[in-house]
C-alpha cells in the first residue's frame with residue numbers, strides 16, 4: 340500500500356515503521372488512504388468540509404492516535420480541518436505530523452486546522468513533526484493552526500517540531516485554560532537556506548490555578564529568518580512561564596518577542612528570551628575531547644534541539 | 646614529553662594588547678605529576694590553554710615527544726593525547742552526562758560511563774540521564790569534568806583547579822582516583838591548584854606569577870617561597886584598618 344517514499348515520510352514525521360497500533364488515519368495527497376478505529380476512539384470524515392472528527396470516549400486509557408499527513412506530489416494545496424474531542428478522564432497520545440516530499444518546481448502546501456477540546460480531567464500528549472524534502476525548486480509550505488480548549492483539571496503536553504526542509508511556515512497556536520488546567524508546550528525549530536518561519540502562540544489562563552509553560556528552542560542557519568511571538572495572558576490566579584532560546588548562525592535573522600499580560604493581582608507570569616551564537620567554550624570543550632569543529636557544532640545543536 | 650621554549654602570549658584586551666605570558670620555558674617528563682600554583686591572574690590557566698591549543702602563542706615553540714605542535718589546533722592535540730579539564734566547565738543544554746562521557750570515551754571502549762561516574766563519587770543512576778545544564782551544582786559539574794578526562798587514554802592531562810567546589814573530604818579520594826587512572830596509561834599530570842594538600846602530591850611545583858615562571862622545583866624548595874610571597878604582599882597591600890586579620894606566618 341505504501342511505497343518507499345511514503346514509508347520514509349511516515350517514519351520521519353510520525354515515527355511509524357509499520358501500520359501503527361491503535362487508532363489511525365493516514366492522509367496522502369489530499370485524501371484519506373487508511374484508517375482504523377478502536378472501541379474507544381472513533382474517527383469520522385467531516386461532512387461539511389475536508390477533515391476528520393476524532394472522538395475519544397471518556398475514561399479511555401493508554402491509547403494512541405496517529406494522524407500523519409504526507410504530500411508527495413508537486414502543486415498540491417491541501418486544507419484540512421481536524422477536531423479532537425478528548426472525553427473526561429481519558430489519557431491518550433496523539434501523533435500528528437506532516438511531511439512534504441516535493442519532487443517538482445511547483446509548491447506543495449498543507450494547512451492543517453486543529454481544534455481540540457480536552458475535557459474535565461483528561462490528559463493528552465500531542466506530538467507534531469513537520470518535515471520537507473525534494474529535489475526541485477518547489478516550495479514546501481506548512482501553515483498549522485491549533486486551537487485548544489482545556490476544561491477543569493485537564494492536562495496537555497504539546498511538542499511542536501519542525502525538523503528541516505520546510506521553506507515557509509506560519510504556525511498559530513491558541514489555548515484557553517480553565518480551572519486547574521495545565522499546559523506544557525515545547526517548540527523546536529531549525530531553519531536553513533532562505534527558509535522563513537513564524538510562530539505565534541497565545542495562551543489565555545482563564546481559570547483559577549491554571550498554568551502554562553512554553554519552552555521554545557530554535558536554530559537559525561544560513562540566510563533563514565525566524566519570528567517568535569509567544570503570549571500569555573493571566574485572567575485569574577494562575578502561573579505562566581515563557582522561555583525562548585535561539586542559536587543564531589551565519590546570516591540568519593531571529594526575532595523573539597515574548598509577551599505577558601496580567602489582568603489579575605495573583606497572576607504570576609515570567610518570560611525569558613535569549614538569542615546568541617554557540618558558546619565558544621562549548622565548542623572548545625568538545626574539540627578538546629577530540630571532536631572536529633563541525634562534529635562539535637553538530638553535537639551541540641542536536642542536544643539543544645532534542 | 647612536552648616542552649615549551651621561549652613561549653609568550655599576548656591577547657587583545659579591552660584596552661589594547663595585554664602580555665599574559667612571558668618567555669616560558671618548561672620541560673615535562675613522562676609520568677610525573679606537576680603542580681602549577683601562584684596568585685590569581687598569574688597566568689596558570691592561560692598556560693594550560695596554550696598547551697591545549699586554545700590560545701595560540703605569540704612567540705615560542707611547543708614540542709610534544711620531539712614533534713613541533715605549535716601550529717596544531719585543539720582537535721589535533723586532543724587526538725595526540727593531550728587533555729584539559731576546564732577551571733569553569735561549560736554547560737550544555739540538552740546534552741546528558743552519559744552522552745558527554747560517551748563522547749569522551751570514544752567508540753568501542755571497554756570502560757563504562759557508570760564506572761567513571763562512580764569513581765568521581767557520583768551515583769550513575771542519578772546522573773547518567775541528567776543534562777549537563779544549569780541544573781547541576783558547581784561541584785557536580787567539576788566532578789563530571791574530571792570524569793571526562795579520566796575517560797580518555799591521555800599522554801598529558803591538565804586539570805585546572807580540580808578541587809574547586811569539591812568538598813575536601815571527597816577530594817582526597819578523588820586525587821587517588823586520578824592517580825590510579827593515569828598510572829594505567831602512563832599519563833603525565835599537571836594540576837593547577839592553590840591547595841597545600843595538592844602541592845604535597847607533586848613531583849615538581851611550578852610557581853607562575855605575572856605571566857612568568859618564578860620558581861620550579863620540589864615541594865620543599867618551592868613551598869616556603871610561596872608562603873613568604875603571599876604574606877608580605879598582603880601586609881603591604883592592606884595592613885591599614887585590617888591589622889587583626891592580617892597575619893604573617895613567617
Ligand SMILES: Nc1ncnc2c1ncn2[C@@H]1O[C@H](COP(=O)(O)OP(=O)(O)OP(=O)(O)O)[C@@H](O)[C@H]1O
Pocket residue numbers: 656657658659663665683684685686687688689690691692732
Ligand atoms: N582571553 C583573555 N583576554 C584578556 N585577558 C585575559 C584573557 N585570558 C586571561 N586574561 C588575563 O590574563 C591574566 C592571567 O589569567 P589566567 O586565567 O591565566 O590566571 P590564573 O593564574 O589561572 O588565575 P586564577 O588563579 O584566578 O585562576 C589575567 O590578568 C587575566 O585577566
Ligand SMILES: [Mg+2]
Pocket residue numbers: 689690691732805
Ligand atoms: Mg585559572
